[in-house]
Amino acid sequence: MSISKPLLRLGPTVAAAAALALMPAGPAAADGISVSTTGNTVSVSTTACTQINGHWGTASLLSGGQANFSQGRQVALSGTSSGQSAAWSNVGAGTYTVIVVCSNGSTAGTQSVVVSPTPSPSASPTASPSRGVMGGVGGGSKDYGTVTAVAGGTLVGAGVLGTVLYLRRRNTARPTHL
Known part of the structure; x- marks a missing residue:
C-alpha cells in the first residue's frame, strides 16, 4: 500500500492542531x-x-x-x-x-x-403568558421539616383508620337477606 507524500506532510500539522484543541482553556x-x-x-x-x-x-x-x-x-x-x-x-x-x-x-x-459590563436587572418581570395560565411549582416546594411531615402522616393515618372502622361497622350493622 502506498501513501502519498502530501498526506505524510499533512500528518504533523493535523497532530499539532489536535493537541492544541485538547489543551484546557483557562x-x-x-x-x-x-x-x-x-x-x-x-x-x-x-x-x-x-x-x-x-x-x-x-x-x-x-x-x-x-x-x-x-x-x-x-x-x-x-x-x-x-x-x-x-x-x-x-x-x-x-x-x-x-x-x-x-x-x-x-x-x-x-x-x-x-x-465586561454586567446587565442591569429589570425592575419587574415583563413576561406574560400568550395563552392560558403560566404553570410552575409555586409554594409547593417549601420544606416544612420532620415535625410537620410526622404530623401530616399521623393525620392521614387517622383518616384512613377512621374510614376503615366506619365501613366495617356499617357492614356489620346491616342485616343480610337471603
Whole structure:
C-alpha cells in the first residue's frame, strides 16, 4: 500500500492542531501571574512571591490613564508558599492592568484584563403568558421539616383508620337477606 507524500506532510500539522484543541482553556497567564474575571470581580494569582516579614507582596489594579503601580487600587497578597492571590470587587466595565510586586520588590508580572459590563436587572418581570395560565411549582416546594411531615402522616393515618372502622361497622350493622 502506498501513501502519498502530501498526506505524510499533512500528518504533523493535523497532530499539532489536535493537541492544541485538547489543551484546557483557562485564565490567561503572563509573566508568572494569572488574571481572571467573574462578573465585576477581578482576581490575580501567582506562585512567584516568597513571604518576607509576614507579607507576600501587593497587587495593583490600574485603570486607563494610570501609569504606575502606586496609582492603582492596591490589595495585599494572601496565600501560602504554593500560591498567592488577591481580588478586587465592584470593578466597573473597562480595560485594566494588573501588576503584582512581591515583598522583595521584584515584579511577578503585569497583565491586561477586560471587564465586561454586567446587565442591569429589570425592575419587574415583563413576561406574560400568550395563552392560558403560566404553570410552575409555586409554594409547593417549601420544606416544612420532620415535625410537620410526622404530623401530616399521623393525620392521614387517622383518616384512613377512621374510614376503615366506619365501613366495617356499617357492614356489620346491616342485616343480610337471603
